[in-house]
Amino acid sequence: MTVLQRLFNFLSSYALATALLVLLFVYTLLGTLEQVEHGLYLSQLKYFESVVITQIDLGACLRALNFPTGDMKLPVLLPGGYTVMALFCLNIIVGGVIRIRKKPRTIGVVISHFSMAFMILAGGVSMHTKIEGNLSLLEGQTDDQFVSVDSRVVEIEQVEPAAAGGKRKVLVISDSQFSDLAPDGSSGKARQFTSAELPFDLTLQNYAPNAQIKRDDGADGRRDVVDGYFIQALPKDPEHGQNMPALHAIAKNKKTGETQQGILWLRAAAPWTVKMEEKTYTIDLTRRSWVLPFAVKLEKATREFHPGTQRPRKFESIVTKLQDGKEERKEIKMNEPLRTNGFTLFQHQMMSGEDLKRTENASVFQVVSNPADQWPLWSCIAVAFGLLLHFSMMLARNVGWNEWLVAGIVVGVVSAYFILALVKMY
Amino acid sequence: MNQLSLRCPAAALLLTVGLTSCDRFDQRVVEITETREVSKHASAPNVGVSSATRFYDDAQRDESGAPMNPFIWTTPTGWTEGQSNQMRVINLTFGPNNEGECYLTAMPGASGGVEANINRWRGQLGLSPLPAADVEKLPRKTFLGGEAYSVTADGDYKNVGQEAPMKDYRLVGLIQQVSGLTLFVKMTGPKALVETNQANFESFVNSINFRARQQ
Numbered sequence: 001m002t003v004l005q006r007l008f009n010f011l012s013s014y015a016l017a018t019a020l021l022v023l024l025f026v027y028t029l030l031g032t033l034e035q036v037e038h039g040l041y042l043s044q045l046k047y048f049e050s051v052v053i054t055q056i057d058l059g060a061c062l063r064a065l066n067f068p069t070g071d072m073k074l075p076v077l078l079p080g081g082y083t084v085m086a087l088f089c090l091n092i093i094v095g096g097v098i099r100i101r102k103k104p105r106t107i108g109v110v111i112s113h114f115s116m117a118f119m120i121l122a123g124g125v126s127m128h129t130k131i132e133g134n135l136s137l138l139e140g141q142t143d144d145q146f147v148s149v150d151s152r153v154v155e156i157e158q159v160e161p162a163a164a165g166g167k168r169k170v171l172v173i174s175d176s177q178f179s180d181l182a183p184d185g186s187s188g189k190a191r192q193f194t195s196a197e198l199p200f201d202l203t204l205q206n207y208a209p210n211a212q213i214k215r216d217d218g219a220d221g222r223r224d225v226v227d228g229y230f231i232q233a234l235p236k237d238p239e240h241g242q243n244m245p246a247l248h249a250i251a252k253n254k255k256t257g258e259t260q261q262g263i264l265w266l267r268a269a270a271p272w273t274v275k276m277e278e279k280t281y282t283i284d285l286t287r288r289s290w291v292l293p294f295a296v297k298l299e300k301a302t303r304e305f306h307p308g309t310q311r312p313r314k315f316e317s318i319v320t321k322l323q324d325g326k327e328e329r330k331e332i333k334m335n336e337p338l339r340t341n342g343f344t345l346f347q348h349q350m351m352s353g354e355d356l357k358r359t360e361n362a363s364v365f366q367v368v369s370n371p372a373d374q375w376p377l378w379s380c381i382a383v384a385f386g387l388l389l390h391f392s393m394m395l396a397r398n399v400g401w402n403e404w405l406v407a408g409i410v411v412g413v414v415s416a417y418f419i420l421a422l423v424k425m426y
Numbered sequence: 427m428n429q430l431s432l433r434c435p436a437a438a439l440l441l442t443v444g445l446t447s448c449d450r451f452d453q454r455v456v457e458i459t460e461t462r463e464v465s466k467h468a469s470a471p472n473v474g475v476s477s478a479t480r481f482y483d484d485a486q487r488d489e490s491g492a493p494m495n496p497f498i499w500t501t502p503t504g505w506t507e508g509q510s511n512q513m514r515v516i517n518l519t520f521g522p523n524n525e526g527e528c529y530l531t532a533m534p535g536a537s538g539g540v541e542a543n544i545n546r547w548r549g550q551l552g553l554s555p556l557p558a559a560d561v562e563k564l565p566r567k568t569f570l571g572g573e574a575y576s577v578t579a580d581g582d583y584k585n586v587g588q589e590a591p592m593k594d595y596r597l598v599g600l601i602q603q604v605s606g607l608t609l610f611v612k613m614t615g616p617k618a619l620v621e622t623n624q625a626n627f628e629s630f631v632n633s634i635n636f637r638a639r640q641q
Contacts, residue, residue, distance in 0.1 A: 145465040157464070159471055168464035177456060195458040213481040227477040269482060270475035282471045291465045360538065 011087075012095035020088045027053075027081055033061035039238030041150055049127060050080030082127075089120040105403075108390025115382035122375030130370040131290060134348060137298035139360040142322065144295040146367040149241040151175060151288040152266060154204065154249075158197075160280035171195055173204070174288075178247060181207040199277040200251040204264075208233040211246035213265050224248065226261045249283060251276065292367070293341050294323035301361040303350040315350045317363040332365065344368045385414055497530065500633035502626035518630070520623055526615030528627060530634065537608040540575050540601050547597055547612070551581030567600055569631055570609065574602035580617055596620040598627055 001009075010016060027047040035043035037060040046053065059072035079087070096113025100106060133146040154173040163169060173193055181189040183206050190205035206224065214232045216225040224230050231246045246265040251274045252258070262272035264285035271284035297320040304314040312334065321328045321340065332338045338345040349364035389410050396406035477483075499516055501507050506524060508517040516530040537543065544564070545555035556564075566573040576599075583595030596617040602609045611634070613620060613627050620627075 143465070143467045145468060155462070156458070157471060159473055168468070170462050170464060171458045172460040172462050173456075173458055174460065191454065191456060193456045193458050198458075201455070213483075215481075215483055229477050229481055229483075263477070263481075265481065268480045270472035270480050272480070273474045280473060282473060284471075289462070289465075291463060295467065 008094065008099075011090055012099040013091075014095075017088070017091050017095065020084050020091065023079070023084050024081070024088075027084070030056060030061060033064040035238075036060065036064040037238060039240055041240035042238075046080075048081035051083050053078040053080050082124075085120050085123060089117050089124075092117045092120070105393065106390075108386045108388070108393065111386030111389065112383045113386075115379040115386060118382070119376055119379035122372040122379060125372040125375070126370050129372070130368065132366065132368045132370075133288070133290065135292075135296065135345070135365045135367050136362060137296065137319075137365075138362045139298050139301055141360075142295050142297040144292045145289050146292065146365075148288040152179075152245060152285060153288045154178065154202075154264060155271075155282075155284050155286055156195075156198065156202070157271075157282050157284075158279055159282055171197065172288075173202075178204045178207055179209070179245075181205055181247065182209060198281070199255070199279065200253050200274065202283070203250040203252065205248045205250070206231065207245060207247040209245050210234045210236050210243035211265065212244070213246065213263060213268075226263050229263055231263060231265075245285065247285065251281075251283070253277070290367075290369075292343060294321050296321060296345070296365070298363050299329075301350055301363040303352065303361070312350075315347045315363075317347060317350075317365070339373075342369055342371075344370070344373060388414070494637060496532075496637050498633075498635050498637050499530075499630060502623075502630050505623075505626060505630075516634070520626070521615055521619045526613070526619050526623060528611070528613040528630065531610040531612070533608045533610070540603070540608075543601055543608070543610065544575065544577055544599075547577060547599055548579055548581075550585060551579050551583050551595065551597055552591065553579055553581050567631070569600050569602045569611070570604055570634065570636070572602055572604050574600040574609075574611075576600055583614055585614070592616075598624065600631060 031043045031047035034046070034057055038046075038057070053076060056074045056076055057072075058074050059069050062069045062072070092113050097110060097117065100110060100113070102110060131148075133148040135143060135146040137143055152175045155170040156173075157168065157170040177193075178191060181191060181204060183189065188206040190203050193202045193204065208231050211231045211233050213229050216222055216228055216230050222230050226248065231248070234244075237243050244265065244267045246263060249262050249264050249272065251260045251262075253276055255277075258276075260274055260276070262274070262283065264272060264283065266285050266287070268285070271282035271286075274281045274283060299318040299320055301318075302314065302316045303312065305311060306313045315334050317332045319330050319332060319338070321330055321338075323341075330338050330340075332345055332347050334347050337347070344367070346366040346368070347363070348366040351362040351364075389407060392406050392410045393403040395401075396403040495510060495515060497515055501518060502520075505518045505520040505528070508514075508519055510517050513531055514529040515532050518528045520526040520528065538546075541556075541558050541561045544561055548555060561575070565576045567576045568574070578596070578598050580594070580596050582591035582593050583597065584591040594617050595614060598613045598620060600609075600611040611631055613623070615623070
């Protein structure tokens with residue numbers, strides 16, 4: 001048996017499938033327990049979006065199970081959730097689509113396996129291409145910009161002189177380029193950024209993942225004080241979106257070497273202003289945002305709760321979609337999102353005017369752009385169809401009916417159902 | 427994808443050496459390649475804002491460094507001063523069990539407008555909204571140098587977050603738009619208690635001023 005044959009056999013084996021499913025079960029268990037202390041976002045990153053897992057926080061898992069324990073971190077080297085799912089997809093394709101005996105009788109099984117692989121592929125496409133954020137509107141307000149909950153960026157905008165034609169543009173530094181600049185022990189870390197559009201180079205340093213800005217009273221003789229303020233690091237909040245990061249920024253004139261220092265903070269009321277070479281720039285640590293190809297105006301937001309509870313019964317927003325001079329009235333309800341232009345707007349939250357101390361209600365939409373948005377639905381339908389076909393033919397064989405007649409009936413009934421559904425939809 | 431490129435290694439090395447006292451300087455110089463167009467609906471950036479304002483620290487401070495209330499006032503005799511907060515810049519209570527409340531709220535901008543806020547108050551007392559023409563007919567009182575809308579209304583009062591309304595309450599309030607703010611002075615309590623404290627309310631309102639105007 002050649003090496004390639006052995007590899008083929010291994011990749012298509014039940015043993016591999018079983019091992020991968022066991023690993024997925026274990027990761028689901030560990031991720032669920034760890035997220036109590038580490039939060040959903042970080043646990044998801046560690047167990048389900050990682051290539052390798054290098055550590056398991058046993059202490060956090062035990063504490064989640066009400067076993068009081070100290071710090072217990074177990075170093076491991078395990079394939080991460082991403083790797084496991086990629087291998088599982090390969091296993092299904094090699095074993096369930098390529099290696100399987102392809103006879104007319106196994107067509108249902110082949111369809112089901114192919115659909116399962118397609119579902120895993122959908123997860124991969126979603127992970128790599130999906131963008132997701134929130135669009136918040138008060139009644140009467142119009143906007144076309146949605147902002148990320150988790151992803152932060154440093155944005156630099158030239159505000160004076162203003163951009164020609166009034167089209168504002170910002171330079172963006174992604175958090176993946178500065179979130180590793182957290183001080184390590186007593187020493188800080190720094191990185192320099194440059195652009196031909198800027199008269200200065202920007203150095204970012206000493207990133208604090210969660211911080212508050214404090215006024216310096218001069219008593220501690222701190223060296224990291226900028227304009228009378230310093231960054232006081234706070235413990236990280238398990239809910240990633242709740243953390244308020246901060247960092248130091250230094251703008252250094254490319255010609256003269258003159259420097260200006262500022263503190264960037266996610267919660268700051270306004271950006272840091274830099275004036276250099278007779279131009280004015282704002283530099284801001286903010287949430288990543290995207291612009292929709294259409295604008296949304298919130299006309300009315302209605303919310304109802306089940307009597308005596310805070311459990312929502314009805315969250316409903318009436319909006320107007322504004323695009324290219326055209327206006328379209330739409331409704332967005334719980335479980336009935338608006339799908340348009342490749343974006344899906346889900347009803348996410350709603351605040352009453354009383355909550356906000358305003359006269360208008362507010363609605364928050366979760367905006368998702370995901371090319372694989374509907375792929376899991378299609379693959380679920382295909383898996384169900386494949387299994388229905390397979391089990392119907394098996395049943396027919398066992399009771400002595402004509403299995404191909406039964407298969408034809410199944411295909412006919414399913415096709416009729418979808419034709420009727422399509423007719424109703426359009 | 428952003429490109430990582432090493433520019434002027436010698437300069438980077440020098441800079442690194444210069445900063446090694448406490449900072450570890452990444453020798454790479456990262457080219458900023460990502461750009462984003464700003465929505466036309468986005469507000470204009472605030473330029474030249476001081477650090478104190480950016481970090482919510484622009485309240486005036488007393489000798490101990492504690493932030494000072496932006497308003498000054500005289501608390502009527504027999505009334506109790508409570509802790510101020512974001513929604514109640516001045517927070518006073520009165521009555522045998524402190525069941526009477528009187529507070530000042532300052533909101534930026536129009537805050538929904540006078541008519542909507544008066545009708546919000548009326549809604550809290552279970553009363554129907556007043557049409558705009560009737561709102562304009564409401565009496566005015568001098569407050570902070572301007573003319574404030576004056577509201578007196580009776581009903582069963584249900585404040586934000588309360589489940590059951592409180593019977594036979596009176597609300598006395600003023601709404602005034604001044605200096606880019608909308609100011610609300612609101613006194614509530616059992617009707618008889620509020621009636622007996624009407625003069626205290628007047629003296630309290632007349633005593634309120636911006637701290638900055640006094641300096």
